Structures are given as structure tokens and as C-alpha cells.
Amino acid sequence: MMLELRNICKTYLQGRMEVPVLKDISLSVEEGEYLAIMGPSGSGKTTLMNIIGCLDAPTSGAYLLEGEDIAGLGDSKMSDVRLHSIGFVFQSFYLLSRQSAQDNVALPLLYAGVRRRERQEMARQALERVGLGDRTSFKPTQLSGGQCQRVAIARAIVNSPKILLADEPTGALDTKSGEQIMEIFQRLNEEGVTIVMITHEPEIAAHAKRTLHIRDGRLVDAQGKPLTDSPPEGDVSEGSFGSPIPTEVTTPVPLLGQDTAL
Amino acid sequence: MIENIRLSFQGIWSHKMRSFLTMLGIIIGIAAIISIVSTIKGTNEQIKQNLIGSGNNVTRVQLYQQEYDSPYQMEFEGIPEGVLPVSSDVYNAILDLPDVVSAAAYNRRTSYDSSFYYSNTEISGCEIYGIDNAYFSTCSYSVKKGRAFVPRDFTDFRHVAILDTSAAQMFFQGADPIGKTIEFKSTALVVVGVVEPDRKFEPIINTIEDYYTYAGAQTGGSVFVPENIWPSFFAYDEPQEIAVQVSHTEAMSTVGEAVAALLNSQVTSERVLYKSEDTLKQAQELQDLNNATNQQLIWIASISLLVGGIGVMNIMLVSVTERTREIGLKKAIGAKKGRILWQFLTEAAVLTGLGGLLGVGAGIGMAELISHLTSAPVSISIPFIILAVIFSMAIGILFGLLPSVKASNLNPIDALRHE
16 A cells, blocks of 8 residues: 555644544555546545645545655655655655756755766666757756756656645646656556646546545545545535544634634 | 855846845945954954064063153163162062063163274164174074174173174175274274164054154164173163063063063162063054954944845845745745745845855955055955855844745645736
8 A cells, every 4th residue: 555544534723613624534545556536626635635645644644655644744854745755746846946957856855965976877868758958958948847857757756656636737738748748657657656746627537547526625536526435415515514533624714603603 | 045045146147136136235335344354353463463573572670760651861861769679589580470581681772872993984773782692693683794702701801892784784895894993982893783672673664643753763773792891881880671582472461571670679769670571462452453353344334234135035035026036936935934935035045145245355456445545554364254144144044034034934725826
């Protein structure tokens, strides 16, 4: 088992309101899997991605990464997990515009304490894997959107992470570039990289071996029916009355009562 | 670390104008401090050099009038009672003092009381010394022409004289003085030698204040005769002065005081006492005064460093805000808090360190300019320059701390979402 989420809940504090974003999510990803998580905007898929990516901690529930519980780790340990176990691909690339493609790719190696010469070599190899071996010294401003995203993928895989996490990797790209990215993902997955991808486009999700749907903070099937083993509930918008995890989180409730904007 | 420094230079270079303006406060502050300190140091060195005579480490103990605390001048006041020439017991006691290399007792009259003649021309402005055999070695004179005194000059009461170079110039205007006869108080003296101090003591006089401070130390010329013939011009049993050569400059004051105490133990008069000319203390006092006035200037200059530091903080805060997404990304891919903190601290330190270096350059330029315009002496201190650069880097780190902590504490999710 690569990673396993057990009854993950996430609640944000918005002003004086507690807003539940993820409600009792349980899922697991096997090694070598290629999973797509689909959902409309506001469904909580980015929050889920942040939790899987150790950028955010769940309000309750357990997150096991290779059998190790991540949820309780401190800031520094979380950084280490992100550095060594997870590779990120973002919708808008997030490349350092003043640095060459190779330096961008080498960045995680710098934080991992790899020597400069070795960094450069590993970065070059990673760029070759995404078909940009001839663009190593180009700055992001000199590259097309698709090429930028490939640089970002090279950066994500340069550390040989256990999971590649992609958040709308084709969202900012035209169809043709998007297809190229999908081909790279396909190839990486065939090489054994575990991929978890978040998207709202069905044709992109179709590249994955398995697709999960998320809606209003819950995993649902393709028809929108809840997938979890939680008891059926009356009104989804009313919140998770029937949640098996007793949390303080129920419906949006004013914390201080009397003088709220509601 | 090297990577951080490389990144910092990259960042500074890509915002040249902004970086320069940020550095300007530091540059001005450091430049002001460097130029002030250089001027202080230059003046202090000049004071010390002028008063101590750049280090042959000779201190003189003279007779003073107790009432007025001024040197006793026998020319005007006659021979004081209750003071005898230095006895051999006292002389040996002086030689036994710690740090004393050698000592010489001598009689001296200033130019008021000494008119010489050479071929019917009166030559005034020379001091006359009645010296013992140890004087030239104690006061570091070396023979330039002819010879020094020999024992028989003393034992045979020979009427011989030795001139120093400036006296030789005054008497003979460049002609060979050896063997010539000069006249002092109707007595003929044969010139047997010309001596020259090993280290010339020439006060550097730039201002009228300098002139008043050091003019007394300047002499027209000196004529030396054996102490044994002194009574043929003046009187028997005249009080003597003592010149003591000390092993190191710092001991001059204490040795001078000890010698004065030894001599005073023999003095029975209430009116006079021996005092050492405490040049070191004098120099110290002048330097302290000089330092005190300039210390205030340094404080004022420090304010500009403070302003510069605030400027650095301001720009670093802007820089952190501008680069929020970069910070977010770096944290997302695994950079720890410390990494981000160090990156920004390094940037601030590099920025202000660079400003410090430029400030040092500007400061040296300013100091040279001041010295050129006002002819004030300037001395550049290398350790202080290093200190100034380190200090400006410290300012960068101090004022960069707040922005850097802010950067390192950013939440990666929020930072990535930052527009």
C-alpha cells in the first residue's frame, strides 16, 4: 500500500464559521497506480490534494504514507516528506523565472543536500526523461507553456519521489500540449511512478487507470452516490449528521452565536 | 550557502537601481564613519609622534617651579637653593630602575643665556649643554663628522665643543666646522665633532594650534661641551636635568615619575621639584580630547546607518511580498523554514555587506579629500575597515531578520495562491 487515507476530515475557519471541506474521506492508492480524482470546483479536491501532498494537515483522521502516520508530524518532518516522497506538478508550473530549466529542476536536490555537480547531472537526466534534453539552459520565459510544464514534471521526478501529485496539470495548456503531458505521465507510470492527478476534465481523467469522484467534500461514484461506508444521509447540503467520526464539525455553526453576519 | 550567495547576487543584479538605492543609506553611513575614524586616527598618530618624537623612548626629568608648575628657568631665576647636582648614588639608583636602558645627567641653558661668536659674528638661538659621557648614547645621537667626547676631554678639562647639525649650519653655513674655534662667554672652544639625532624629531605643524602646542619643543641648535668645563661659564654645583632612555614607550611615564621621585628625595627646597615631562600623558590627553569631539560625530553618522538599516528592512519586506509564490513553491517542494530564513538573511547581509564595501571605498575617498583640502592628517585603519564591513553585514542580518522570519513562516498553500 502506497498511501492510505482513513476518515479524513478537514474544516476551515472562515471568519467565525467552521466550514467543513472534506468529510470523512477514506481512500487508498497502491504502488504503481495511476489515479485521477475528479470533481467540480469547490468540491474539495484541491484540499484533498494538499493533504495527500503533506502541505496541509487534516483536522481529523489518519494519513498513512507507506504505513507511516503523517498526520501528526511537525513542520520540519513534513518538509522532509515533501522533499523525498512527493513530487508536485501544479497547474501554473511555478518555475523560477530567472533560473535556467536545469537550475529549476535541480532545486529539490539542493534542499536534499546533493553536491552541485551531481545536481546538474541528475537535473539534466530528468529533463531528458521529459524530452527537454536540448533545453537545459533555457529560462522559463524562453519556453512554451507545455515545455514549462515538462520542466515542472522533471523537477517533480528528479528526486525519485514515491508519488507524483499533479493538480490540474493540463489546466493552463492547449489540447496538444496537454496530450503531450499525458503521454509523459503514461510513460512515467509505465516506468513505475505512482501518480495521483486531480482534474475536472473527463478526457484527462480518462488517461488514468482508476478515477475517483469527489463532490461536496465526499467521495462519490460516477453517478454522484456516496462511496464511503458511512450510513446514507438525508440532505447532503445539510452536512454530515451521520458521520461515524464524532467531530465537533457538523453544519456550519456560528462559533460565537449572537452577532454573526448570518 | 554558496548557492544562497549566488542567488543573492543574482537578485541584487536583477534589481540594480533598487539595490543601489537600498544600499545608499549604508554606503553614506559607513563612508561617514570611515572618514571620521581615519581623521581621528591620523590626528592621534600625529599628536603622539609630535610629542613623543617617534620613539627613541627618551624621557627627560626637569626642575619645575612648584608655585607656578612651570619649568624652572635658571636664566631668569638664578640657581635655586636646596638642589645639588645629581650624585653618583642617585644616578646609580636611576640606572637600577626597571625598564631603564641608560641615563645621562646634564646641565642646560636655553638661548636666552647663551650667545656664541664665530669670527666676530654673534650667533644666538642655540642651547648649550654640559654633558657627561653617557649623553649621546642615551639620547641616540650619532657622530656625523669629527668625533664624540673622549674621556680625556673630561679629565683634562679641554675646551672643546660638539655641535648638532642645525647648530653647525647656523655657525658655519655648510663649511667644515672641525677644528674651528667658536667663542662662548669670552672663552674659546674648539669644535671637534658634529652629531645628529638618529631619529629626527620634527613636529608636523599644520595649524596655528599645532604651532602653539609644539613650538616649545623646537630648538634652533645645540652646542655640547664636557660637563667638567661647565663651571667656567656658569657656577659650581648647578642642578642638573636627567635624560633617561626607557626600554619601551609605554613605560616612559612610570619611569619618568620614578626618576623624578628619586631626584626629589634629594631636594630640600620647597620652591622647586623635579618633574618628568610626561609626553605620553600629554599625548593621551590631547588624543582623548580629539576622540571625544569626534565620538559625537560617529554617533551622528550611526544614525544614518540606522536609517539605512530600516531602508534595507523595507526593501526586504517588499521583496518577500513580491516573491511570496517563489517562497511557497520552495516550501512545497521541501525547503525547510531554516532554508528560506537563511536565503533572505544572506540576501540582506550580501546587500549591506556590498553597501559596506562601497561605503569603505567612498569613506577612504572622502578622508583623502578632507586631508587634501584641510591638510588634516589621515590614517586608514585596516582592522576598522574589516570591522565596518562586518558591522554593515550585521545591520543587514539584524534588519533582515523580520522580513526573513516573515518569509520562512509563510504557509506554502497560501503563498502559492498569492497573486
